[in-house]
Amino acid sequence: MDKIAVLIPCYNEEKTIKKVIDDTKKALPEAIIYVYNNNSSDRTAEIARAAGAVVRNEYMQGKGNVIRRMFREIEAQCYIMVDGDDTYPMESAPEMVQKVLEHNADMVVGDRLSSTYFTENKRPFHNFGNSLVRSSINKLFDCDVRDIMTGYRAFSYEFVKTFPVLSKGFEIETEMTIHAVSNNMQIENVVIEYRDRPEGSESKLNTYADGFKVIRTISRLYRDYKPLGFFSAMAVVLAFLAVFFIIPVFFEYWETGEVRRFPTLIVCGFTMIAALQSFFNGLTLQNMAINNRRVFEMQLNGLHRKKMSLITKINDGSDID
Structure with a gap:
């Protein structure tokens, strides 16, 4: 069992993955870094392996499928999940780990929406969608999670091994949040400085298609849990x-x-x-x-x-x- 496992799901992130791994080593030198390659057509896996990460493959496309594989295979006291696009600062990772290992948190949310997200993100419908999803879930489930769809989180062993991954794509973050809230797990928020993708790096999100999937996921989970x-x-x-x-x-x-x-x-x-x-x-x-x-x-x-x-x-x- 690892003490700290850093999980990085990747699909065509050759421009940023090395920096993410290097930043992770500086912030968490004791952590084991796992990069899960999701059918990348570029040099993501090769660059990650050369940078010192443990590289594994998930051949079923979709972020939800990657996270299912990660959670099934990795045993750790604390898990850090971060995207490979260099939009999240790894300097915040030690605080998130501390909340899991020393403060009994089951899930720590890297809160972008309370800091720089709305100024850094140049896609207005993404900004509106994040605010809508946050207010909807906090209202429906009577909670105070400040960033529902962030890809930067820390988890306890108990959360990872009890989380039933049902989603295939980017709606997985919504599913994680509702699972933790509905099962009365301890959730902490850590404000992070979000930065937009560097030039040449492209988002895999489809604003409208993924937005409808998220809304459908909220409805389904509200039906199941409430x-x-x-x-x-x-x-x-x-x-x-x-x-x-x-x-x-x-x-x-x-x-x-x-x-x-x-x-x-x-x-x-x-x-x-x-x-x-x-x-x-x-x-x-x-x-x-x-x-x-x-x-x-x-x-x-x-x-x-x-x-x-x-x-x-x-x-x-x-x-x-």
Whole structure:
């Protein structure tokens, strides 16, 4: 088990990867640096290996797939995840590591939005999207995470080994945040100085396509982690529609004594039944979510014992299978 593992997912970052590795060595000389090459068509892997990093490959395209592979293969007390595009300062890494190893943090967020992001980033829709996602998640999940989509984070062993990676692409950061918030894990924020990509380095993000994926991910995770809130909202909408369209039918019946719009009456009745079903489905799924939380807490306890056993063996100089 490594004490500190630096994880760098890469796709065509030959212009910046050497600097990121060199900066990491200066900031965290005791860390093991892993570069995961995701089908790069340039010299990313060759340059990273020459710079002293451990280079591995993930052949399924997408950042989510790379992170799944990283988290599955690497064992460490503290993980630092950083992009290979040289937009994040490695000088902040020691503080992030300290919060994991000495302050019991499960996830440390490198907060760009509280410093230079909005002045350095030249893509206005990215700025708007980051603000929208941050406010949406903080409101829906009642938390205070200051940068939801940052690619610069630190994790505990327990977080990495319990995080179910479901996303394939850049929406993975949103998924990480909601997993930590919903499972009551300790989250810390560290303000970092963001800098835009150097000239000649191109972003892999698609503002609109990836933005829609992030919104869809938020909706899906809200349904999974907060089913009562999700299905209650659906029930309210359905009930409102049923009442709105049935009121004229009742007024007409009150005045004439006749029901002249039976199709409307029938549809409104079924819509109200759907609203009630949605609400009770939310109650059922909420109970299942609570039970899943109990299982998760037991899993966390087992992982913590495993980690402490590994650390003890390392300190004693014993062999680890």
